[in-house]
Amino acid sequence: MLIRIDPGSSVPLFEQLAASVRAEIVRGSVVPGERLPSARDLAESLELNVHTVLRGYQVVRDEGLIELRRGRGAVVTDRARDYAALAELLPQFVAEAKRLGLSPAALAALIREAY
Amino acid sequence: MPGPRPAYSSRQRVLVFALAAGVPIVIGIVAVCLVAAWRADLPDRIAIHWNAAGVADDYTGFWGVVLPILGLAAVLAAAFSLSAVNLGDEAPPARGRLLVAASIGTTTALTTAIVALVGLQRGGAPTPGIHQIGQWLLIGIGFGAALGVLAFLVAPKSVRVEPGDDQALEPIELSPQERAVWTGVAAPSRRFALLYAGVTVVALGVAILAVTRQPGAIVVAFVPLLIVLSTTVLRWRVTVSRNGFSARGALGVPHFHIALSDVESARSVRVDAFSEFGGWGLRWGAGRTGIILRSGDAIEIRRRHGRALVVTVADAATGVALLNGFLARARA
Numbered sequence: 001m002l003i004r005i006d007p008g009s010s011v012p013l014f015e016q017l018a019a020s021v022r023a024e025i026v027r028g029s030v031v032p033g034e035r036l037p038s039a040r041d042l043a044e045s046l047e048l049n050v051h052t053v054l055r056g057y058q059v060v061r062d063e064g065l066i067e068l069r070r071g072r073g074a075v076v077t078d079r080a081r082d083y084a085a086l087a088e089l090l091p092q093f094v095a096e097a098k099r100l101g102l103s104p105a106a107l108a109a110l111i112r113e114a115y
Numbered sequence: 116m117p118g119p120r121p122a123y124s125s126r127q128r129v130l131v132f133a134l135a136a137g138v139p140i141v142i143g144i145v146a147v148c149l150v151a152a153w154r155a156d157l158p159d160r161i162a163i164h165w166n167a168a169g170v171a172d173d174y175t176g177f178w179g180v181v182l183p184i185l186g187l188a189a190v191l192a193a194a195f196s197l198s199a200v201n202l203g204d205e206a207p208p209a210r211g212r213l214l215v216a217a218s219i220g221t222t223t224a225l226t227t228a229i230v231a232l233v234g235l236q237r238g239g240a241p242t243p244g245i246h247q248i249g250q251w252l253l254i255g256i257g258f259g260a261a262l263g264v265l266a267f268l269v270a271p272k273s274v275r276v277e278p279g280d281d282q283a284l285e286p287i288e289l290s291p292q293e294r295a296v297w298t299g300v301a302a303p304s305r306r307f308a309l310l311y312a313g314v315t316v317v318a319l320g321v322a323i324l325a326v327t328r329q330p331g332a333i334v335v336a337f338v339p340l341l342i343v344l345s346t347t348v349l350r351w352r353v354t355v356s357r358n359g360f361s362a363r364g365a366l367g368v369p370h371f372h373i374a375l376s377d378v379e380s381a382r383s384v385r386v387d388a389f390s391e392f393g394g395w396g397l398r399w400g401a402g403r404t405g406i407i408l409r410s411g412d413a414i415e416i417r418r419r420h421g422r423a424l425v426v427t428v429a430d431a432a433t434g435v436a437l438l439n440g441f442l443a444r445a446r447a
Contacts, residue, residue: 002297004289005294007293042296045294045356046294046356
């Protein structure tokens, strides 16, 4: 599971973390039942506050992709299994948007509109 | 990359097939000729099975001996030769030779034992006891091992095509202030985990049996310790971060850490657990320390000081790309 954080970005750090975790689950690089690294370890590696990491994890938990359990840490849920089809569609979306010269924000706005 | 290429040239395949299939079949035919030559001397009922007390309890006739010899040779020859001839190009060089050796060795061992079993019953001799059969089984295994070694030396090495590792050379580009971490879990395949669980249960059973028969404090202490030790090296958390590389056992120990400044180079490789490290677990092989839980993708790190480390882990290419990204940034 690859997590990248850019402190220079305007996106809050916990949201960047959540975005990375979400993307990696959808990509299938972590599988249902697998335990994610502890918040403390991640905080140390990424030079973040533990609470920032936990907040990021909570965002992904609220989306149903992971479970947070005392003593067991963060575990990928079974729901993540259903994301394979979505994971195949996403690169197509992005490729098409890039071909049309759409910004990520514009693509996101289009998706939000379609909901 | 082109499709899978055969690991053997067509000339080598003929030799491999002759060894892995031809030799066992010749052994089978010689054995049958021998038994046929003895036919007049053999009793009507040839003992083929012994009960727990060592007394023969099942018998067969002439064909009941001949057909199994031929069947055994045919099945072993077919199974081993087909695997040996159809090796993929990623197979390690020793695998084809091992298959040839196993084909000839197994057939020799089993056929020797069967032929000896029949030979002992010639000319109205008393039905052989279990210890005689055991002796001949050991002799057969000795024969088989010797011929197997010989076959291994004669059989050609297959050609190994190294998978292109250019994907590993493409580092993840990191901006100066960017932070990143990659983590993976190194764990055995499900099949190996089941096998391991089975062996553990058997070991526990044997220990309990030994204890109930005679109190053996050493066994009581030793087996759980062995289980804890082997379990902690069966699951590893592998991390690539600004601190370098780390692999930590399930219980927090053992812990391998390689500082970024100590990393000479990193690449993703394919590892064959058995031929490169002689098995699974924490291994030492050919200048490299290995955390080897399955065959397949692995991260290989060469160090400035100390032994190279190899860890089999899923998505190894991403971990290597990030480590190389950190290296590139540090050296820029």
